[in-house]
Amino acid sequence: MPLLPSTAAAAAAALPRLRLRLPLPPRHCPHPLTPLRCAPHHSSPHPRLLPLAAALPPPPPEELPPSQATGLVAASQANFMRVIVDAAAPGLEHHRGSDLLCVVRALLKKIRRRVLVGDRVLVGAVDWADRRGMIEDVFERRSEVADPPVANVDRLVVLFSLDQPRPEPATLTRFLVEAESTGIPFVLVFNKAELVDEQTITYWRDRLKSWGYDPLFLSVDQQSGFSALEEMLEGQTTVVVGPSGVGKSSLINALRHNQNISEEDPIHKLLEQNSKWFGEQRVGTVSKKSGKGKHTTRHVSLLPVAGGGFLADTPGFNQPSLLKVTKQSLAETFPEIRKMLKANEPSKCLFNDCVHLGEHGCVVKGDWERYPYYLQMLDEIKIRETIQLRTFGTKREGDVRYKTGIMGVKQAEPRLELKKHRRVSRKKINQSILDEIEDDIDDLEDDYWFDAKQHSRR
Numbered sequence: 001m002p003l004l005p006s007t008a009a010a011a012a013a014a015l016p017r018l019r020l021r022l023p024l025p026p027r028h029c030p031h032p033l034t035p036l037r038c039a040p041h042h043s044s045p046h047p048r049l050l051p052l053a054a055a056l057p058p059p060p061p062e063e064l065p066p067s068q069a070t071g072l073v074a075a076s077q078a079n080f081m082r083v084i085v086d087a088a089a090p091g092l093e094h095h096r097g098s099d100l101l102c103v104v105r106a107l108l109k110k111i112r113r114r115v116l117v118g119d120r121v122l123v124g125a126v127d128w129a130d131r132r133g134m135i136e137d138v139f140e141r142r143s144e145v146a147d148p149p150v151a152n153v154d155r156l157v158v159l160f161s162l163d164q165p166r167p168e169p170a171t172l173t174r175f176l177v178e179a180e181s182t183g184i185p186f187v188l189v190f191n192k193a194e195l196v197d198e199q200t201i202t203y204w205r206d207r208l209k210s211w212g213y214d215p216l217f218l219s220v221d222q223q224s225g226f227s228a229l230e231e232m233l234e235g236q237t238t239v240v241v242g243p244s245g246v247g248k249s250s251l252i253n254a255l256r257h258n259q260n261i262s263e264e265d266p267i268h269k270l271l272e273q274n275s276k277w278f279g280e281q282r283v284g285t286v287s288k289k290s291g292k293g294k295h296t297t298r299h300v301s302l303l304p305v306a307g308g309g310f311l312a313d314t315p316g317f318n319q320p321s322l323l324k325v326t327k328q329s330l331a332e333t334f335p336e337i338r339k340m341l342k343a344n345e346p347s348k349c350l351f352n353d354c355v356h357l358g359e360h361g362c363v364v365k366g367d368w369e370r371y372p373y374y375l376q377m378l379d380e381i382k383i384r385e386t387i388q389l390r391t392f393g394t395k396r397e398g399d400v401r402y403k404t405g406i407m408g409v410k411q412a413e414p415r416l417e418l419k420k421h422r423r424v425s426r427k428k429i430n431q432s433i434l435d436e437i438e439d440d441i442d443d444l445e446d447d448y449w450f451d452a453k454q455h456s457r458r
């Protein structure tokens, strides 16, 4: 029987068949770093969005049967995922560091537990000779980036260039706010250092310092200034973000080719065996236009870098959506405001929900460079929140129509007009996972209604 999202519980109930029991999707957000997808269950403005990853820790290797393994999803392409094995049953340890070509168990899709590159997963039905398997579950996620869709990201590199194009304070602020809003540590890097003089570099260093940042400067062309960055990336999963033209793809390529991976490194084996796979995902050939059409998915690979880390081969948020930022949380994404609030402790703004517009009793003053950007973004977010409330929040009778499903059960669904409206507003939400999730759910529902129709005709 096809499954509606509302029957996810029933789907999950069928799970004890798996060797490792899977919990139901949690009712509360287990991941403070993924606010976008983890709105509380009851008050969610969009009730169809559920938390995505199970709060399940990986099992100890000795509990794995020979047909199972755990590993890291290093790449996705079409319906396949490459999983690098990190643990296998006793006697099969030599498979660590090699990889398996996997499909995702259909049930995971049906209960909307999405598998992302960067996820640690449980693989079952492993055929060690053919190097194939099936992803049966996803382990707890530390963090999640929506664009590109990568889980367990440890660090973002926010990349700008000093010239061609020059840094634009408003754009820079937008990227910084977006990066801050992920909760993932990030480093700000300026590329194309060879195009400017020392004074320009000092100017930007001082200016950024007054904003609360300590940027790195390098030149991909000259291969200079890399060491500090490479040190930072060691052992981490990193995503490079920034506007177009600043050299993101060039940086990714340079870091990829710069790697000095020792022969003892388990990843060395993988690179030898699978150089083709990792070479295939060429930077620049990835479509930057996904989000259009129903089944466009962005293909992402994690490229192994020296020291055990990974670098996403696809750069991220070319256009920061600020979707995770709320009226209230915006202030926290400005180091200047954080500093002022801290300096005033223990006294606070008079009103708990102060958005720092210089009202009576507000401890945030307006005499800092980026205050106008703060105000601009606050306005933008207010407008977005109003639209969101109108689109998802109000449940007027006219917004809803009813369909009769299997056995005459009435199901409410939003009117098509509403959906159209949502699509328009979603255009702004470039390449977010949200689109993909919704499309998947839409498909699921379409199938459901189609089947229900067939059923009632019989």
Ligand code: GDP
Pocket (backbone or CB within 6 Å): 191, 192, 193, 194, 195, 218, 219, 220, 221, 222, 242, 243, 244, 245, 246, 247, 248, 249, 250, 251, 315
């Ligand atoms: P992306 O859009 O951010 O991925 O940027 P690309 O990697 O495509 O680079 C945009 C342009 O900047 C290309 O023409 C690169 O050759 C050039 N570029 C990248 N790094 C440097 C650098 O360090 N110095 C100079 N002068 N040009 C660079």
Ligand code: ZN
Pocket (backbone or CB within 6 Å): 349, 350, 354, 355, 356, 357, 358, 361, 362, 363, 364
């Ligand atoms: Zn205030």
